[in-house]
Amino acid sequence: MGARVSRVFRTFNVESRARREISKEKPKPAPRHPTARLDALAERPEIQEEIYRKDDRLLTFLKDVYVESRDPPVQVKDQGGEHLPCKQEEKRLTKLGHLEALDVKKVPKGKISIVEALTLLNNHKLHPHIWTAEKIAEEYSLELKEVTSLLEFFIPFAVQEFPTEGRKAI
Numbered sequence: 001m002g003a004r005v006s007r008v009f010r011t012f013n014v015e016s017r018a019r020r021e022i023s024k025e026k027p028k029p030a031p032r033h034p035t036a037r038l039d040a041l042a043e044r045p046e047i048q049e050e051i052y053r054k055d056d057r058l059l060t061f062l063k064d065v066y067v068e069s070r071d072p073p074v075q076v077k078d079q080g081g082e083h084l085p086c087k088q089e090e091k092r093l094t095k096l097g098h099l100e101a102l103d104v105k106k107v108p109k110g111k112i113s114i115v116e117a118l119t120l121l122n123n124h125k126l127h128p129h130i131w132t133a134e135k136i137a138e139e140y141s142l143e144l145k146e147v148t149s150l151l152e153f154f155i156p157f158a159v160q161e162f163p164t165e166g167r168k169a170i
Contacts, residue, residue, distance in 0.1 A: 109141045116140065121156045 107113050112120070120140065123131040137147040 110143070112140050112142065117150070117154075118156060121151070121154055124151055125156060 107116070120131065120136050124136065133144060133147045133151055136142070136151075137144045140147075
């Protein structure tokens with residue numbers, strides 16, 4: 001209710017207020033200070049001469065400055081051919097079946113892909129006595145605790161189609 005009232009006041013006489021604002025004369029900008037023009041300074045020959053003239057006093061100061069810098073010696077540790085271990089995750093091939101083109105081919109151990117997750121959830125939903133948490137953990141190289149929480153908290157969607165004559169009842 002309050003929005004309607006405020007909208008009426010906002011839109012009241014909008015066109016004439018806009019015309020009045022547009023027809024006002026624009027204010028003149030403030031005059032600039034004469035030294036603010038760098039172009040005028042660059043054109044004067046005595047200033048150009050002052051810019052390009054070398055100052056002997058400043059040059060002697062510059063010559064007196066001496067900077068000495070030394071880096072600490074680099075020490076290379078040679079352990080006789082030892083190499084740092086590379087962090088390589090152990091990977092396994094995915095078990096996808098007919099959805100192979102939709103997903104990645106290799107997954108790190110202890111993890112599953114999206115398609116695998118949906119497949120194992122669907123298998124557990126259809127055959128819970130065959131696809132137990134222990135079998136899924138063994139099959140997909142997962143921890144049993146993670147598989148039980150996955151099966152407890154994630155449920156795949158079920159598509160239900162109703163017959164046409166039953167639609168009136170719904």
